[in-house]
């Protein structure tokens with residue numbers, strides 16, 4: 191099988207990793223057939239982690255990689271704290287990466303993120319024998335080309351980004367139609383020439399008409415009301431809310447790639463149709479007219 195080039199390829203300095211405006215998210219993935227569809231789909235890379243679906247996400251990708259060989263898209267993964275103990279130091283980072291490579295059946299990935307370092311303080315992360323030392327070591331040894339920091343909480347993320355230790359940043363649920371609180375973080379990352387991923391443009395479901403939760407928490411009545419009004423504005427402009435939510439992220443000049451969760455091959459086709467949709471400029475002005483959404487994200 192011959193793979194076509196990914197859509198709108200974006201080559202990154204310091205690596206042969208090629209991104210598209212969309213990267214496919216795999217947090218609930220456990221199906222090798224879907225993994226295969228993702229790895230041969232129109233976008234440059236798939237985003238997973240050691241911890242997604244308790245390792246099943248990487249395992250499903252590994253089965254698909256075994257079938258596809260090198261005719262496939264790139265895989266970006268993340269190191270995670272030790273399950274149960276929360277231990278997240280240098281040694282755990284190295285072990286997490288080994289576990290990921292074993293599941294994926296790969297000898298390396300180009301980009302590896304430090305994922306959700308919530309069980310450790312910044313001091314511990316950056317101290318001797320800490321998680322950041324482990325990440326730096328992997329890059330210095332050439333075991334990866336690039337290292338990133340992937341998490342939520344803006345106050346924590348700004349510290350990691352400002353440290354200068356990382357090449358890439360992934361934030362989630364904080365640069366969407368509902369919440370723009372990651373803007374200063376992305377601006378700081380852009381000043382540092384970092385690769386910027388914006389994950390969860392649908393807020394995990396609310397902006398895709400999938401349930402009433404935003405950023406994995408129940409929404410307030412005010413937020414649900416704002417979303418209904420935004421949906422009405424989108425309908426007036428002939429654009430589904432989900433498509434507007436995707437394009438809000440795609441149109442930002444700060445963002446290299448938007449990480450979207452896809453649960454089926456049908457979703458993958460819908461996603462490409464949404465990406466290719468032209469959105470009238472007037473929609474953004476009309477949505478601004480609603481005023482800021484009452485986001486439930488506090489950090």
Ligand SMILES: NC(=O)c1ccc[n+]([C@@H]2O[C@H](COP(=O)([O-])OP(=O)(O)OC[C@H]3O[C@@H](n4cnc5c(N)ncnc54)[C@H](OP(=O)(O)O)[C@@H]3O)[C@@H](O)[C@H]2O)c1
Pocket residue numbers: 214215216217218237238305306340341342360362389390391392393394395398399400432449450451452453454457460461
């Ligand atoms: N700390 C981190 O590093 C971090 C945190 C969050 C997310 N991420 C990454 O970002 C990815 C995306 O996050 P997410 O999945 O939580 O949020 P999301 O992309 O905002 O939302 C995914 C939800 O949108 C729905 N959806 C997707 N395409 C749709 C379509 N065409 N029409 C209608 N509904 C659609 C999905 O429904 P179905 O379930 O029905 O398909 C799913 O419920 C994750 O998989 C992960 O790779 C990373």
